[in-house]
Amino acid sequence: MGVLASSARSSKDLSKGEIFDVLRNQRRRFVLQYLKRRDEPVELGELATQVAAWEYDTTCEDVSAEQRKRVYTTLQQTHLPRLSEVNIVHYDADEGVIEATDRANDLAIYLEIVPGHELPWRELYLSMGAVACALCVAIWAEVPYSDVLDGLGWAFLISIAFTLTAAVHVYHERNMRLADLDSPPEIDLDDA
Incomplete structure (x- = not known):
């Protein structure tokens, strides 16, 4: 199924299996968290820096060029196209701009986790x-x-x-x- 056909599907068309398949990757979950916080389109470089900071447990200012490049490349080549394919984000590869879609809001319940110190x-x-x-x-x-x-x-x-x-x-x-x-x-x- 092509990207246009996939993006035309409503959020109710995704099965739980498809949702969990998309969200099983921590980097993708970090992308969604950042997009929900910003609630506006973000540039790929900015997104890569923040995701790298979370992954490497550091601040955005202390992210090395190598760490940022590693995250930037996998976001650009793998994760953002996958999220865009199922219409969770709108990713304009030419402009390097990413924006959460309405479907991303529907996925919030799947992102909930219980911290290790908290009783479910x-x-x-x-x-x-x-x-x-x-x-x-x-x-x-x-x-x-x-x-x-x-x-x-x-x-x-x-x-x-x-x-x-x-x-x-x-x-x-x-x-x-x-x-x-x-x-x-x-x-x-x-x-x-």
């Missing part, structure tokens, strides 16, 4: 559910101290715990928008 929310909810079930069994088996509250009191306490946890989760997710981060989510901010 699904595991927290699973743990809370397990504790609630164990508490129900303890009340049913009349384990000592399980009668501190009556059944309704325990149900209210569990409901409050789940509601507060869900509220914190919603707040956390709203504050973790990709464009709001200072660096890509793959870079541990504690080490920076």
